[in-house]
Amino acid sequence: MLDQKVILITGASGGIGHATAVECAKQGAFVYLAGRKESVLLDIAKNIPNSQVLTYDVTDDSQVKQAFTRIMKQSGRLDGLVNCAGVMLDNSFMMTRVSELQQQLSTNTVSAFTHSQLALRLMAKNRSGSIVNLCSVVGEQGSAGQSAYATSKAALSGLTKSLAKELGSVGVRVNGVAPGFIETAMTQSYQGEKRQHLITSTALNRIGSAEDIAAVVTFLLSDSAGFITGQIIGVDGGLSL
Template identity: 45%
Template sequence: MVDTPKIALITGASRGIGAATARRFLDAGYVVFLGGRNLEELEDISAAYENAHSLILDVSDLSSIKAAFMEVRKQYRALDVLVNNAGVMHAGMIAMTKSDIIDDMFDTNVRGSYLCAQLATRLMSAKHSGSIINISSIMGVQGAVGYSGYSASKAAVIGMTKAMAKELAPSGVRVNALAPGFIETDLTASITGEARDKALASIRMNRFGTTDDVASAALFLASDEASYITGQVLQIDGSMTA
Protein backbone atom coordinates (compact mmCIF):
# COMPACT_ATOMS: atom_id res chain seq x y z
CA MET A 1 0.00 0.00 0.00
CA VAL A 2 1.15 3.56 -0.62
CA ASP A 3 1.52 5.74 2.52
CA THR A 4 -0.12 8.95 1.32
CA PRO A 5 -2.59 8.24 -1.45
CA LYS A 6 -1.16 9.11 -4.82
CA ILE A 7 -3.32 10.22 -7.71
CA ALA A 8 -3.36 8.29 -10.98
CA LEU A 9 -5.22 8.84 -14.22
CA ILE A 10 -5.63 5.87 -16.52
CA THR A 11 -7.03 6.37 -20.00
CA GLY A 12 -9.02 3.68 -21.75
CA ALA A 13 -9.80 2.21 -18.34
CA SER A 14 -13.12 0.55 -19.09
CA ARG A 15 -11.72 -2.67 -20.53
CA GLY A 16 -8.67 -4.83 -21.05
CA ILE A 17 -5.26 -3.58 -19.95
CA GLY A 18 -6.70 -0.25 -18.78
CA ALA A 19 -9.28 -1.88 -16.52
CA ALA A 20 -6.75 -4.33 -15.08
CA THR A 21 -4.29 -1.50 -14.45
CA ALA A 22 -6.98 0.61 -12.78
CA ARG A 23 -7.89 -2.27 -10.46
CA ARG A 24 -4.24 -2.94 -9.65
CA PHE A 25 -3.61 0.71 -8.75
CA LEU A 26 -6.83 0.91 -6.73
CA ASP A 27 -5.86 -2.21 -4.79
CA ALA A 28 -2.47 -0.63 -4.10
CA GLY A 29 -4.16 2.37 -2.48
CA TYR A 30 -3.96 4.92 -5.27
CA VAL A 31 -6.76 7.36 -5.92
CA VAL A 32 -7.59 6.48 -9.51
CA PHE A 33 -9.39 8.44 -12.19
CA LEU A 34 -10.67 5.94 -14.71
CA GLY A 35 -10.91 7.69 -18.06
CA GLY A 36 -13.02 6.39 -20.90
CA ARG A 37 -15.82 7.14 -23.32
CA ASN A 38 -18.43 4.86 -21.74
CA LEU A 39 -19.42 6.01 -18.25
CA GLU A 40 -21.49 2.91 -17.57
CA GLU A 41 -18.55 0.58 -18.19
CA LEU A 42 -16.30 2.73 -16.01
CA GLU A 43 -18.86 2.74 -13.21
CA ASP A 44 -18.96 -1.05 -13.30
CA ILE A 45 -15.36 -0.98 -12.11
CA SER A 46 -15.26 2.11 -9.93
CA ALA A 47 -18.43 1.26 -7.99
CA ALA A 48 -16.49 -1.32 -5.99
CA TYR A 49 -13.89 1.18 -4.78
CA GLU A 50 -14.09 4.28 -2.59
CA ASN A 51 -10.91 5.63 -4.13
CA ALA A 52 -12.11 5.46 -7.74
CA HIS A 53 -13.48 8.25 -9.92
CA SER A 54 -15.04 7.66 -13.32
CA LEU A 55 -14.18 10.30 -15.87
CA ILE A 56 -15.58 10.79 -19.35
CA LEU A 57 -12.48 11.09 -21.53
CA ASP A 58 -12.17 10.80 -25.28
CA VAL A 59 -8.47 11.20 -26.02
CA SER A 60 -9.16 11.99 -29.67
CA ASP A 61 -10.93 15.19 -28.56
CA LEU A 62 -8.81 18.00 -27.07
CA SER A 63 -11.75 19.62 -25.29
CA SER A 64 -12.56 16.31 -23.62
CA ILE A 65 -8.93 15.94 -22.49
CA LYS A 66 -8.90 19.47 -21.07
CA ALA A 67 -12.16 18.89 -19.20
CA ALA A 68 -10.82 15.67 -17.71
CA PHE A 69 -7.62 17.26 -16.46
CA MET A 70 -9.55 20.22 -15.09
CA GLU A 71 -11.60 17.76 -13.08
CA VAL A 72 -8.45 16.15 -11.66
CA ARG A 73 -7.08 19.60 -10.83
CA LYS A 74 -10.35 20.65 -9.24
CA GLN A 75 -10.53 17.62 -6.99
CA TYR A 76 -6.88 17.05 -6.02
CA ARG A 77 -4.75 19.83 -7.58
CA ALA A 78 -2.13 17.19 -8.35
CA LEU A 79 -1.38 14.12 -10.42
CA ASP A 80 1.29 11.53 -9.68
CA VAL A 81 0.76 8.97 -12.43
CA LEU A 82 -0.64 9.02 -15.96
CA VAL A 83 -1.11 5.75 -17.81
CA ASN A 84 -1.69 6.49 -21.48
CA ASN A 85 -3.51 3.31 -22.34
CA ALA A 86 -6.39 4.35 -24.60
CA GLY A 87 -5.74 2.97 -28.04
CA VAL A 88 -7.28 1.66 -31.21
CA MET A 89 -6.00 -1.09 -33.46
CA HIS A 90 -6.96 -1.68 -37.08
CA ALA A 91 -5.54 -4.53 -39.12
CA GLY A 92 -4.94 -4.14 -42.84
CA MET A 93 -2.38 -4.92 -45.47
CA ILE A 94 -0.52 -1.87 -46.81
CA ALA A 95 -2.44 -1.71 -50.09
CA MET A 96 -5.78 -2.06 -48.32
CA THR A 97 -5.39 0.57 -45.60
CA LYS A 98 -7.34 3.80 -46.10
CA SER A 99 -5.93 7.10 -44.89
CA ASP A 100 -8.78 7.69 -42.43
CA ILE A 101 -7.89 4.42 -40.71
CA ILE A 102 -4.32 5.63 -40.26
CA ASP A 103 -5.62 9.00 -39.01
CA ASP A 104 -7.82 7.25 -36.46
CA MET A 105 -4.93 5.26 -35.01
CA PHE A 106 -2.57 8.24 -34.90
CA ASP A 107 -5.24 10.53 -33.43
CA THR A 108 -5.88 8.21 -30.51
CA ASN A 109 -2.62 6.33 -30.03
CA VAL A 110 -0.17 9.16 -30.62
CA ARG A 111 -1.85 12.58 -30.54
CA GLY A 112 -4.15 11.62 -27.67
CA SER A 113 -1.29 10.27 -25.58
CA TYR A 114 0.83 13.30 -26.37
CA LEU A 115 -1.86 15.78 -25.31
CA CYS A 116 -2.62 13.88 -22.11
CA ALA A 117 1.09 13.83 -21.26
CA GLN A 118 1.32 17.54 -22.01
CA LEU A 119 -1.40 18.41 -19.51
CA ALA A 120 -0.21 15.83 -16.98
CA THR A 121 3.26 17.35 -16.84
CA ARG A 122 1.81 20.64 -15.68
CA LEU A 123 0.20 18.98 -12.68
CA MET A 124 3.29 16.88 -12.04
CA SER A 125 5.96 19.52 -12.40
CA ALA A 126 4.37 21.56 -9.63
CA LYS A 127 5.43 18.76 -7.26
CA HIS A 128 8.61 18.08 -9.19
CA SER A 129 7.69 14.42 -9.49
CA GLY A 130 5.52 12.14 -11.55
CA SER A 131 5.44 9.09 -13.73
CA ILE A 132 3.99 8.81 -17.21
CA ILE A 133 3.54 5.33 -18.62
CA ASN A 134 2.73 5.03 -22.30
CA ILE A 135 1.29 1.78 -23.54
CA SER A 136 3.04 0.92 -26.78
CA SER A 137 3.12 -2.57 -28.30
CA ILE A 138 5.57 -5.19 -29.37
CA MET A 139 4.41 -4.26 -32.87
CA GLY A 140 5.88 -0.82 -32.31
CA VAL A 141 9.22 -2.48 -31.59
CA GLN A 142 9.41 -5.00 -34.39
CA GLY A 143 6.33 -4.55 -36.61
CA ALA A 144 3.89 -7.19 -37.81
CA VAL A 145 2.50 -8.22 -41.19
CA GLY A 146 -0.95 -6.69 -41.65
CA TYR A 147 -0.43 -4.09 -38.95
CA SER A 148 1.80 -1.46 -40.55
CA GLY A 149 -0.41 1.46 -39.53
CA TYR A 150 -0.81 0.24 -35.96
CA SER A 151 2.89 -0.60 -35.73
CA ALA A 152 3.77 2.88 -36.96
CA SER A 153 1.55 4.51 -34.34
CA LYS A 154 3.02 2.41 -31.55
CA ALA A 155 6.58 3.06 -32.74
CA ALA A 156 5.72 6.76 -32.56
CA VAL A 157 4.68 6.24 -28.95
CA ILE A 158 8.16 4.87 -28.23
CA GLY A 159 9.85 7.84 -29.87
CA MET A 160 7.62 10.19 -27.95
CA THR A 161 8.41 8.36 -24.70
CA LYS A 162 12.16 8.67 -25.15
CA ALA A 163 12.04 12.34 -26.13
CA MET A 164 9.69 13.26 -23.29
CA ALA A 165 11.84 11.35 -20.81
CA LYS A 166 14.85 13.43 -21.77
CA GLU A 167 12.98 16.71 -21.70
CA LEU A 168 11.12 16.08 -18.45
CA ALA A 169 13.91 14.49 -16.41
CA PRO A 170 15.03 17.88 -15.00
CA SER A 171 11.44 18.44 -13.84
CA GLY A 172 11.42 15.18 -11.92
CA VAL A 173 8.92 13.53 -14.25
CA ARG A 174 9.75 10.04 -15.52
CA VAL A 175 8.36 8.73 -18.80
CA ASN A 176 8.46 5.07 -19.76
CA ALA A 177 6.66 2.77 -22.16
CA LEU A 178 5.33 -0.73 -21.91
CA ALA A 179 5.39 -2.88 -25.02
CA PRO A 180 3.01 -5.77 -24.43
CA GLY A 181 3.28 -8.83 -26.64
CA PHE A 182 0.24 -11.01 -27.28
CA ILE A 183 -2.10 -10.14 -24.42
CA GLU A 184 -5.55 -11.69 -24.12
CA THR A 185 -7.89 -8.69 -24.63
CA ASP A 186 -10.79 -7.61 -26.81
CA LEU A 187 -8.24 -6.15 -29.22
CA THR A 188 -6.54 -9.51 -29.77
CA ALA A 189 -9.69 -11.66 -29.64
CA SER A 190 -10.09 -11.16 -33.37
CA ILE A 191 -6.78 -12.89 -34.02
CA THR A 192 -7.80 -16.50 -34.48
CA GLY A 193 -6.86 -19.77 -36.19
CA GLU A 194 -3.46 -20.14 -37.76
CA ALA A 195 -2.34 -16.60 -36.83
CA ARG A 196 -3.14 -17.27 -33.18
CA ASP A 197 -1.34 -20.64 -33.22
CA LYS A 198 1.68 -19.03 -34.85
CA ALA A 199 1.76 -16.31 -32.19
CA LEU A 200 1.64 -18.87 -29.40
CA ALA A 201 4.43 -20.88 -31.02
CA SER A 202 6.66 -17.79 -30.85
CA ILE A 203 6.26 -17.52 -27.07
CA ARG A 204 8.63 -19.81 -25.19
CA MET A 205 6.66 -19.34 -21.97
CA ASN A 206 3.93 -21.17 -23.87
CA ARG A 207 1.09 -18.88 -22.89
CA PHE A 208 -0.37 -15.59 -23.96
CA GLY A 209 0.05 -12.66 -21.61
CA THR A 210 -2.69 -11.47 -19.30
CA THR A 211 -3.83 -7.94 -18.62
CA ASP A 212 -2.53 -8.39 -15.07
CA ASP A 213 0.97 -9.04 -16.45
CA VAL A 214 0.89 -5.56 -17.95
CA ALA A 215 -0.80 -3.95 -14.94
CA SER A 216 1.95 -5.25 -12.64
CA ALA A 217 4.63 -3.69 -14.80
CA ALA A 218 2.74 -0.37 -14.86
CA LEU A 219 2.47 -0.38 -11.07
CA PHE A 220 6.18 -1.02 -10.79
CA LEU A 221 7.11 1.80 -13.17
CA ALA A 222 4.82 4.17 -11.27
CA SER A 223 6.38 3.32 -7.93
CA ASP A 224 9.40 4.75 -6.14
CA GLU A 225 11.06 1.38 -6.79
CA ALA A 226 11.52 2.66 -10.34
CA SER A 227 12.65 6.16 -9.35
CA TYR A 228 15.82 6.03 -11.52
CA ILE A 229 14.15 4.45 -14.54
CA THR A 230 13.07 6.74 -17.35
CA GLY A 231 13.01 6.64 -21.15
CA GLN A 232 12.78 2.86 -21.17
CA VAL A 233 10.58 0.47 -23.11
CA LEU A 234 9.71 -2.59 -21.05
CA GLN A 235 8.70 -5.49 -23.26
CA ILE A 236 6.16 -7.79 -21.66
CA ASP A 237 6.00 -10.64 -24.11
CA GLY A 238 6.95 -13.94 -22.49
CA SER A 239 10.13 -14.10 -24.65
CA MET A 240 8.65 -13.24 -28.07
CA THR A 241 11.46 -10.78 -28.69
CA ALA A 242 14.17 -12.30 -26.50
Protein backbone atom coordinates in the same frame (compact mmCIF):
# COMPACT_ATOMS: atom_id res chain seq x y z
CA MET B 1 3.58 1.06 -3.57
CA LEU B 2 1.24 3.88 -4.59
CA ASP B 3 -0.09 4.99 -1.22
CA GLN B 4 -1.93 8.34 -1.51
CA LYS B 5 -0.86 8.85 -5.13
CA VAL B 6 -3.35 10.18 -7.71
CA ILE B 7 -3.32 8.29 -11.00
CA LEU B 8 -5.15 8.94 -14.29
CA ILE B 9 -5.68 5.94 -16.57
CA THR B 10 -7.04 6.45 -20.08
CA GLY B 11 -8.73 3.53 -21.79
CA ALA B 12 -9.76 2.28 -18.36
CA SER B 13 -12.73 0.37 -19.77
CA GLY B 14 -10.42 -1.93 -21.75
CA GLY B 15 -8.76 -5.07 -20.45
CA ILE B 16 -5.32 -3.66 -19.66
CA GLY B 17 -6.68 -0.32 -18.45
CA HIS B 18 -9.15 -2.07 -16.16
CA ALA B 19 -6.53 -4.41 -14.73
CA THR B 20 -4.14 -1.52 -14.18
CA ALA B 21 -6.81 0.47 -12.34
CA VAL B 22 -7.52 -2.46 -10.04
CA GLU B 23 -3.82 -2.99 -9.29
CA CYS B 24 -3.15 0.71 -8.70
CA ALA B 25 -6.05 0.88 -6.26
CA LYS B 26 -4.79 -2.22 -4.45
CA GLN B 27 -1.48 -0.43 -4.01
CA GLY B 28 -3.19 2.55 -2.35
CA ALA B 29 -3.73 5.00 -5.21
CA PHE B 30 -6.77 7.11 -5.97
CA VAL B 31 -7.61 6.32 -9.59
CA TYR B 32 -9.36 8.40 -12.24
CA LEU B 33 -10.97 6.02 -14.74
CA ALA B 34 -11.07 7.71 -18.15
CA GLY B 35 -12.85 6.53 -21.26
CA ARG B 36 -15.93 6.90 -23.46
CA LYS B 37 -17.96 3.93 -22.19
CA GLU B 38 -19.56 5.46 -19.12
CA SER B 39 -21.70 2.45 -18.17
CA VAL B 40 -18.67 0.14 -18.29
CA LEU B 41 -16.55 2.56 -16.27
CA LEU B 42 -19.27 2.94 -13.64
CA ASP B 43 -19.45 -0.84 -13.25
CA ILE B 44 -15.67 -0.97 -12.83
CA ALA B 45 -15.77 1.87 -10.29
CA LYS B 46 -18.21 -0.09 -8.13
CA ASN B 47 -15.39 -2.48 -7.29
CA ILE B 48 -12.78 0.26 -6.82
CA PRO B 49 -13.94 2.47 -3.93
CA ASN B 50 -11.05 4.93 -4.27
CA SER B 51 -11.82 5.87 -7.87
CA GLN B 52 -13.80 8.27 -10.00
CA VAL B 53 -15.09 8.07 -13.54
CA LEU B 54 -14.18 10.67 -16.17
CA THR B 55 -16.18 10.13 -19.36
CA TYR B 56 -14.67 11.83 -22.39
CA ASP B 57 -13.10 11.28 -25.81
CA VAL B 58 -9.30 11.23 -25.52
CA THR B 59 -9.01 12.57 -29.09
CA ASP B 60 -11.10 15.68 -28.36
CA ASP B 61 -8.81 18.45 -27.09
CA SER B 62 -11.56 20.44 -25.37
CA GLN B 63 -12.86 17.38 -23.52
CA VAL B 64 -9.32 16.43 -22.45
CA LYS B 65 -8.74 19.92 -21.05
CA GLN B 66 -12.04 19.78 -19.16
CA ALA B 67 -11.03 16.45 -17.62
CA PHE B 68 -7.72 17.87 -16.37
CA THR B 69 -9.49 20.94 -15.00
CA ARG B 70 -11.72 18.61 -13.01
CA ILE B 71 -8.72 16.68 -11.69
CA MET B 72 -7.05 19.92 -10.65
CA LYS B 73 -10.13 21.18 -8.83
CA GLN B 74 -10.83 17.90 -7.05
CA SER B 75 -7.35 16.55 -6.32
CA GLY B 76 -5.02 19.48 -6.89
CA ARG B 77 -2.31 17.13 -8.11
CA LEU B 78 -1.49 14.25 -10.40
CA ASP B 79 1.24 11.75 -9.57
CA GLY B 80 0.84 9.28 -12.41
CA LEU B 81 -0.56 9.07 -15.93
CA VAL B 82 -1.12 5.85 -17.86
CA ASN B 83 -1.78 6.42 -21.55
CA CYS B 84 -3.62 3.17 -22.20
CA ALA B 85 -6.32 4.25 -24.67
CA GLY B 86 -5.72 2.55 -27.99
CA VAL B 87 -7.17 1.13 -31.17
CA MET B 88 -5.80 -1.55 -33.51
CA LEU B 89 -7.05 -1.88 -37.10
CA ASP B 90 -5.39 -4.71 -38.98
CA ASN B 91 -5.22 -4.47 -42.76
CA SER B 92 -2.76 -5.07 -45.56
CA PHE B 93 -0.65 -2.05 -46.47
CA MET B 94 -2.23 -1.72 -49.91
CA MET B 95 -5.75 -1.78 -48.45
CA THR B 96 -5.13 0.56 -45.51
CA ARG B 97 -6.97 3.85 -45.87
CA VAL B 98 -5.35 7.08 -44.73
CA SER B 99 -8.37 7.57 -42.45
CA GLU B 100 -7.46 4.30 -40.67
CA LEU B 101 -3.90 5.52 -40.18
CA GLN B 102 -5.16 8.86 -38.88
CA GLN B 103 -7.58 7.18 -36.47
CA GLN B 104 -4.82 5.07 -34.95
CA LEU B 105 -2.38 7.97 -34.76
CA SER B 106 -5.02 10.15 -33.12
CA THR B 107 -5.94 7.61 -30.46
CA ASN B 108 -2.64 5.82 -29.90
CA THR B 109 -0.16 8.67 -30.28
CA VAL B 110 -1.65 12.16 -30.30
CA SER B 111 -3.83 11.52 -27.25
CA ALA B 112 -0.75 10.43 -25.30
CA PHE B 113 1.00 13.61 -26.42
CA THR B 114 -1.82 15.92 -25.29
CA HIS B 115 -2.42 14.08 -22.01
CA SER B 116 1.28 14.17 -21.18
CA GLN B 117 1.40 17.93 -21.85
CA LEU B 118 -1.43 18.62 -19.44
CA ALA B 119 -0.18 16.10 -16.88
CA LEU B 120 3.20 17.83 -16.87
CA ARG B 121 1.62 21.07 -15.70
CA LEU B 122 0.42 19.31 -12.56
CA MET B 123 3.47 17.13 -12.02
CA ALA B 124 6.06 19.85 -12.50
CA LYS B 125 4.62 21.80 -9.57
CA ASN B 126 5.73 19.02 -7.23
CA ARG B 127 8.79 18.15 -9.34
CA SER B 128 7.61 14.56 -9.28
CA GLY B 129 5.57 12.25 -11.45
CA SER B 130 5.51 9.19 -13.66
CA ILE B 131 4.05 8.77 -17.14
CA VAL B 132 3.65 5.27 -18.56
CA ASN B 133 2.73 4.78 -22.21
CA LEU B 134 1.27 1.55 -23.55
CA CYS B 135 3.51 0.89 -26.52
CA SER B 136 3.66 -2.44 -28.35
CA VAL B 137 6.03 -5.14 -29.54
CA VAL B 138 4.59 -4.33 -32.98
CA GLY B 139 5.88 -0.78 -32.71
CA GLU B 140 9.33 -2.09 -31.82
CA GLN B 141 9.61 -4.84 -34.43
CA GLY B 142 6.92 -4.21 -37.05
CA SER B 143 4.29 -6.68 -38.21
CA ALA B 144 2.87 -7.60 -41.62
CA GLY B 145 -0.71 -6.43 -41.95
CA GLN B 146 -0.30 -3.82 -39.21
CA SER B 147 1.67 -1.03 -40.86
CA ALA B 148 -0.62 1.76 -39.61
CA TYR B 149 -0.80 0.37 -36.08
CA ALA B 150 2.97 -0.14 -36.00
CA THR B 151 3.48 3.44 -37.16
CA SER B 152 1.35 4.81 -34.32
CA LYS B 153 3.08 2.69 -31.70
CA ALA B 154 6.60 3.34 -32.99
CA ALA B 155 5.82 7.06 -32.79
CA LEU B 156 4.67 6.54 -29.21
CA SER B 157 7.98 4.87 -28.35
CA GLY B 158 9.83 7.84 -29.83
CA LEU B 159 7.68 10.22 -27.81
CA THR B 160 8.39 8.22 -24.65
CA LYS B 161 12.16 8.46 -25.05
CA SER B 162 12.11 12.14 -26.02
CA LEU B 163 9.93 13.11 -23.06
CA ALA B 164 12.15 11.14 -20.69
CA LYS B 165 15.13 13.24 -21.80
CA GLU B 166 13.22 16.51 -21.60
CA LEU B 167 11.21 16.04 -18.41
CA GLY B 168 13.83 14.42 -16.22
CA SER B 169 15.05 17.85 -15.13
CA VAL B 170 11.70 18.54 -13.45
CA GLY B 171 11.52 15.14 -11.76
CA VAL B 172 9.08 13.49 -14.17
CA ARG B 173 9.87 9.97 -15.39
CA VAL B 174 8.50 8.63 -18.67
CA ASN B 175 8.54 4.97 -19.64
CA GLY B 176 6.76 2.63 -22.01
CA VAL B 177 5.47 -0.91 -21.67
CA ALA B 178 5.41 -2.97 -24.88
CA PRO B 179 2.97 -5.88 -24.52
CA GLY B 180 3.13 -8.96 -26.71
CA PHE B 181 0.09 -11.15 -27.40
CA ILE B 182 -2.29 -10.34 -24.54
CA GLU B 183 -5.75 -11.80 -23.96
CA THR B 184 -8.04 -8.76 -24.38
CA ALA B 185 -11.04 -7.75 -26.47
CA MET B 186 -8.61 -6.21 -28.96
CA THR B 187 -7.07 -9.62 -29.71
CA GLN B 188 -10.24 -11.75 -29.71
CA SER B 189 -10.23 -11.89 -33.51
CA TYR B 190 -6.95 -13.81 -33.39
CA GLN B 191 -8.16 -17.38 -33.54
CA GLY B 192 -7.19 -20.70 -35.09
CA GLU B 193 -3.77 -21.05 -36.70
CA LYS B 194 -2.97 -17.36 -36.27
CA ARG B 195 -3.54 -17.58 -32.53
CA GLN B 196 -1.58 -20.80 -32.19
CA HIS B 197 1.32 -19.36 -34.19
CA LEU B 198 1.59 -16.43 -31.76
CA ILE B 199 1.51 -18.75 -28.78
CA THR B 200 4.24 -21.04 -30.14
CA SER B 201 6.31 -17.97 -31.08
CA THR B 202 6.24 -16.86 -27.44
CA ALA B 203 9.07 -18.32 -25.36
CA LEU B 204 6.79 -18.91 -22.37
CA ASN B 205 4.34 -20.69 -24.70
CA ARG B 206 1.26 -18.93 -23.42
CA ILE B 207 -0.91 -15.87 -23.96
CA GLY B 208 -0.24 -12.98 -21.62
CA SER B 209 -2.89 -11.55 -19.34
CA ALA B 210 -3.90 -7.97 -18.66
CA GLU B 211 -2.69 -8.50 -15.11
CA ASP B 212 0.81 -9.30 -16.44
CA ILE B 213 0.93 -5.82 -17.96
CA ALA B 214 -0.73 -4.09 -15.01
CA ALA B 215 1.91 -5.36 -12.60
CA VAL B 216 4.73 -3.76 -14.60
CA VAL B 217 2.83 -0.50 -15.17
CA THR B 218 2.12 -0.19 -11.45
CA PHE B 219 5.79 -0.76 -10.63
CA LEU B 220 6.83 1.99 -13.07
CA LEU B 221 4.37 4.38 -11.44
CA SER B 222 5.84 3.71 -8.02
CA ASP B 223 8.83 5.23 -6.23
CA SER B 224 10.48 1.80 -6.45
CA ALA B 225 11.17 2.66 -10.11
CA GLY B 226 12.57 6.05 -9.17
CA PHE B 227 15.73 5.69 -11.29
CA ILE B 228 14.04 4.21 -14.35
CA THR B 229 13.12 6.49 -17.23
CA GLY B 230 13.18 6.41 -21.03
CA GLN B 231 12.75 2.64 -21.17
CA ILE B 232 10.45 0.60 -23.40
CA ILE B 233 9.98 -2.53 -21.35
CA GLY B 234 8.84 -5.59 -23.27
CA VAL B 235 6.23 -7.63 -21.42
CA ASP B 236 5.74 -10.24 -24.11
CA GLY B 237 6.72 -13.61 -22.71
CA GLY B 238 9.69 -13.70 -25.06
CA LEU B 239 7.75 -13.03 -28.28
CA SER B 240 10.35 -10.45 -29.31
CA LEU B 241 13.33 -12.80 -28.89
